Amino acid sequence: MPLSDSILAGLRALLGNDQVLTSQEDLIPYSFDGTAALRQMPGCVAFAATMAQVAALLKFANANKLAVVTRGSGTGLSGGSLPSRDSVVLCTVKMDRILELDRANLTLLAEPGVTTLAIADAATAAGLFYPPDPGSMKISTIGGNVAENSGGLRGLKYGVTRNYVMGLEVVLPDGEVMWLGNKCVKDVAGYSLKDIFVGSEGTLGVITKVLLRLIPKPLAKKTMVATFARMDQAAEAVSAIIAAQVIPCTLEFLDRMTIRCVEDYAKIGLPLDCDALLLMETDGHPAVVAEEAAQMERCCRDCGCLELRIARDDAEAAQLANARRSAFAALARVAPTTILEDVTVPRSELARMVRFVEGVAKKHQLRIGTFGHMGDGNLHPTFLTDERNHDEMRRVEEAFKEIFAEAVRLGGTITGEHGIGVAKKSFLPGFAGGAQMRVMRELRRALDPNGILNPGKMFD
Numbered sequence: 001m002p003l004s005d006s007i008l009a010g011l012r013a014l015l016g017n018d019q020v021l022t023s024q025e026d027l028i029p030y031s032f033d034g035t036a037a038l039r040q041m042p043g044c045v046a047f048a049a050t051m052a053q054v055a056a057l058l059k060f061a062n063a064n065k066l067a068v069v070t071r072g073s074g075t076g077l078s079g080g081s082l083p084s085r086d087s088v089v090l091c092t093v094k095m096d097r098i099l100e101l102d103r104a105n106l107t108l109l110a111e112p113g114v115t116t117l118a119i120a121d122a123a124t125a126a127g128l129f130y131p132p133d134p135g136s137m138k139i140s141t142i143g144g145n146v147a148e149n150s151g152g153l154r155g156l157k158y159g160v161t162r163n164y165v166m167g168l169e170v171v172l173p174d175g176e177v178m179w180l181g182n183k184c185v186k187d188v189a190g191y192s193l194k195d196i197f198v199g200s201e202g203t204l205g206v207i208t209k210v211l212l213r214l215i216p217k218p219l220a221k222k223t224m225v226a227t228f229a230r231m232d233q234a235a236e237a238v239s240a241i242i243a244a245q246v247i248p249c250t251l252e253f254l255d256r257m258t259i260r261c262v263e264d265y266a267k268i269g270l271p272l273d274c275d276a277l278l279l280m281e282t283d284g285h286p287a288v289v290a291e292e293a294a295q296m297e298r299c300c301r302d303c304g305c306l307e308l309r310i311a312r313d314d315a316e317a318a319q320l321a322n323a324r325r326s327a328f329a330a331l332a333r334v335a336p337t338t339i340l341e342d343v344t345v346p347r348s349e350l351a352r353m354v355r356f357v358e359g360v361a362k363k364h365q366l367r368i369g370t371f372g373h374m375g376d377g378n379l380h381p382t383f384l385t386d387e388r389n390h391d392e393m394r395r396v397e398e399a400f401k402e403i404f405a406e407a408v409r410l411g412g413t414i415t416g417e418h419g420i421g422v423a424k425k426s427f428l429p430g431f432a433g434g435a436q437m438r439v440m441r442e443l444r445r446a447l448d449p450n451g452i453l454n455p456g457k458m459f460d
């Protein structure tokens with residue numbers, strides 16, 4: 001049912017008249033996220049500026065059984081912030097203050113709408129380091145990062161968002177506020193409830209503050225690019241580097257299609273006469289960096305790399321990292337619909353998975369550009385398609401199923417970092433199994449008995 005005038009008046013009374021959008025043209029930008037081919041108009045969009053407003057809104061929504069979809073910047077790639085019909089989209093971007101940077105304890109406290117880049121910049125300005133760096137970091141919010149447990153280009157050495165969350169302020173669906181965690185390095189008092197909210201995709205509560213761990217800034221780094229005639233050689237080089245017990249901070253991969261699209265888009269002189277490109281970065285103490293870089297070079301040459309280029313300075317290193325970050329945008333220019341996937345396999349199975357994806361593309365006559373966090377075993381096969389072409393979309397669906405099934409068969413997972421949302425909820429029961437599904441459902445029911453938060457996401 002569309003939201004009634006009295007409900008809208010109630011929301012305006014809580015948040016302010018101009019903080020609730022209802023006109024069609026105002027709602028359209030909030031009717032989709034970064035996920036292709038998913039659209040749904042909300043009932044309204046509500047902007048909260050404080051935790052107290054979030055709590056009041058949830059209390060009101062719970063009493064009136066209104067669906068609430070929390071939204072950061074809407075860059076999610078599994079439909080997590082896609083509105084459900086007639087829902088209230090609760091947008092956090094106005095809660096955008098960094099509240100504290102504690103140099104004694106190496107922590108940073110922020111509101112959920114602060115961008116990932118602003119967090120990273122604040123850490124850098126204090127001579128510290130916040131490593132998680134999703135490709136979307138210029139616009140994604142820290143609340144969205146926590147809710148998705150986002151990864152990024154440095155996951156291999158530094159881990160993902162979860163590894164940096166020390167505390168959370170969470171508003172439960174009935175409006176009650178909880179503070180979880182603290183600045184202590186050790187804390188085993190009770191269940192680690194904080195961890196349930198990391199990766200909960202907006203289904204258990206609304207995160208209104210995040211306490212993050214910062215670490216010392218690495219003293220030196222070296223960035224390299226290696227090219228290969230065949231994709232499986234690049235995958236083998238990654239396995240060789242890991243087997244040599246070198247853990248670079250970045251070990252990213254682009255296939256031929258992606259290299260060409262990125263070069264066409266960013267024009268930074270990437271080598272084009274190759275089937276695969278590895279972007280590698282090692283950081284730490286200068287002596288360790290030099291030794292690791294030499295070992296990585298040896299591994300690449302042993303696996304038959306065509307060319308290996310070392311970035312001359314920070315500017316060139318940043319240019320190469322930005323080229324990798326632009327992979328999705330560059331591929332998106334090629335076809336009307338870009339569907340980016342997110343399978344992860346144990347690193348020992350990478351070469352096999354890469355070959356499988358190539359085979360699936362051939363079998364179903366589809367265009368796929370593959371790139372990803374190869375050091376994490378996390379591949380993003382990206383389908384370049386057109387949602388108006390029903391026959392091709394059917395083949396894309398088939399290809400997905402085969403790729404997910406193969407990833408699971410190889411000991412991998414159906415999503416490494418983009419989450420379940422709506423895009424993958426039909427695959428979750430097969431992957432998680434009955435017992436896990438039951439516990440997840442019961443947990444959700446315990447926290448949100450009226451099912452108001454992000455209904456229809458992750459599972460029905």
Ligand SMILES: Cc1cc2nc3c(=O)[nH]c(=O)nc-3n(C[C@H](O)[C@H](O)[C@H](O)COP(=O)(O)OP(=O)(O)OC[C@H]3O[C@@H](n4cnc5c(N)ncnc54)[C@H](O)[C@@H]3O)c2cc1C
Pocket residue numbers: 033034069070071072073074075076077079080081092112133134135136139140141142143144145146147148149150151152153201202203205206207208328329417418454
């Ligand atoms: C070009 C591009 C590159 C990307 N690269 C990466 C990458 O390298 N690694 C990676 O992991 N992801 C990546 N992503 C996916 C996406 O950016 C991340 O999932 C990001 O964390 C989403 O942040 P957001 O602020 O846009 O959240 P949204 O998309 O608005 O929301 C995502 C989910 O979080 C929930 N949510 C948001 N805020 C809150 C809150 N305060 N409390 C509770 N729930 C909340 C929403 O309900 C939704 O379920 C990329 C996306 C794009 C478009």
